[in-house]
Amino acid sequence: MKPFALVLGAVLCASLVLPAAAADIALTVVNIETPQGVKIWEPASVVAKKGDTVNLKLINRHADEHGYEIAAFAVKEVVEGNKSKDVSFKADKSGIFPIKCHLHPAHVVGQLVILD
Numbered sequence: 001m002k003p004f005a006l007v008l009g010a011v012l013c014a015s016l017v018l019p020a021a022a023a024d025i026a027l028t029v030v031n032i033e034t035p036q037g038v039k040i041w042e043p044a045s046v047v048a049k050k051g052d053t054v055n056l057k058l059i060n061r062h063a064d065e066h067g068y069e070i071a072a073f074a075v076k077e078v079v080e081g082n083k084s085k086d087v088s089f090k091a092d093k094s095g096i097f098p099i100k101c102h103l104h105p106a107h108v109v110g111q112l113v114i115l116d
């Protein structure tokens with residue numbers, strides 16, 4: 001057997017035994033208006049696994065500014081009208097955490113679910 005094949009075999013075996021490494025989650029979240037006339041971030045729910053790095057691109061398609069807050073992870077952004085903003089954070093604890101527009105409390109947005 002050639003050395004390359006040995007190394008490849010060792011890598012394949014290791015990948016079967018070791019737990020899955022933390023991943024990079026990338027998601028685009030867009031502020032839309034519901035048929036009821038409420039401006040929300042869509043998708044409303046973000047799911048990741050503990051240890052993942054979550055990268056969100058927040059796109060605000062409205063003329064007015066909107067907030068995106070996940071207090072549990074110190075995320076608190078204001079996205080100006082017709083602008084976008086990139087946000088990253090490490091999902092270092094598991095649980096279900098609210099996502100809000102802190103500028104307009106009526107815009108109850110959704111939830112962040114971090115799986116153990």
Ligand SMILES: [Cu+2]
Binds near residue numbers: 039067101103104107
């Ligand atoms: Cu808002």
